[in-house]
Amino acid sequence: xxxxxxxxxxxxxxxxSWTAAGPEQSIERRHEWLGDFNTSLLPSxxxxxxxxxxKDNQTTPVAIDAVVQINVLPAYLSVPxxxxxxxxxxxxxxxxxxxxxxxxxxxxxxxxxxxxxxxFEELEISDNSASxxxxxxxxxxxxxxxxxxxxxxxxIVID
Numbered sequence: 001x002x003x004x005x006x007x008x009x010x011x012x013x014x015x016x017s018w019t020a021a022g023p024e025q026s027i028e029r030r031h032e033w034l035g036d037f038n039t040s041l042l043p044s045x046x047x048x049x050x051x052x053x054x055k056d057n058q059t060t061p062v063a064i065d066a067v068v069q070i071n072v073l074p075a076y077l078s079v080p081x082x083x084x085x086x087x088x089x090x091x092x093x094x095x096x097x098x099x100x101x102x103x104x105x106x107x108x109x110x111x112x113x114x115x116x117x118x119x120f121e122e123l124e125i126s127d128n129s130a131s132x133x134x135x136x137x138x139x140x141x142x143x144x145x146x147x148x149x150x151x152x153x154x155x156i157v158i159d
Contacts, residue, residue: 002119003055003056003057004026004027004055004056004057005024005026005027005054005055005057005135006024006025006027006052006053006054006055007020007022007023007024007025007052007053007070008021008022008050008051008053009021009052009053010022010042010048010049010050010051011048011049011050012018012046012047013050014049015049015051015067018051021042021050023069023109024033035077036095039070039072041089042072043113044072045072046071046072047069047070047071047072048069048070048071048072049067049068049069050067050069051065051066051067051083052065052066053065053123054066054156070132085101085103085104086100086101086146086152086154087099087100087101088144088154088156091095091156091157092156092157092158092159093134093158093159094134094135094158094159095133095134095135096131096132096134096135097131097132097134097144097145097156098129098130098131098132098135099129099130099131099132099144099146100128100129101128101129101146102128102146103128104128104148104149105125105126105148106117106125106126106127106128106129106130106146106147106148107123107124107125107126107147107148108121108122108123108124108125108146108147109121109122109130109132109139109144109145109146109147110122110144110147111132111134111142111143111144111145111156112142112143112145113142114140114141114142114143118141119137119142120132120134120137132156137158138157139158139159140157141153141155141156141157141158142156142157142158143155143156144156
């Protein structure tokens with residue numbers, strides 16, 4: 001479809017009402033990437049429906065809507081010092097994820113899927129580094145939870 005403009009809307013009430021997340025953008029596209037959407041335009045963290053309305057540039061305008069649900073997490077303005085001393089590599093990974101915490105001891109590692117399900121757990125580590133076999137996990141994004149003196153959560157991608 002050729003289109004001449006698009007506009008992004010958001011809803012916090014499951015699509016009953018929609019609020020514009022910015023002005024209508026006039027841009028000629030045909031089978032091309034539209035761009036990225038910056039979630040900082042949304043009022044706060046939480047669950048949203050995002051709707052992109054595309055309008056064609058024909059004599060009789062036609063509009064097409066595409067709707068997706070997203071969860072906006074709180075933004076972090078600074079990196080805690082303990083987070084800057086941890087190395088997780090490779091990320092993305094396919095077989096093994098390595099974790100190094102040179103100045104702290106790791107006591108346990110857990111991996112959660114994006115829907116919050118525990119998919120991996122190793123409880124007795126007592127070392128400042130670990131290697132995790134992730135070859136049995138499906139491709140996707142996960143949260144790695146590393147416990148020691150405190151609990152650190154980091155995103156990891158498995159491909």
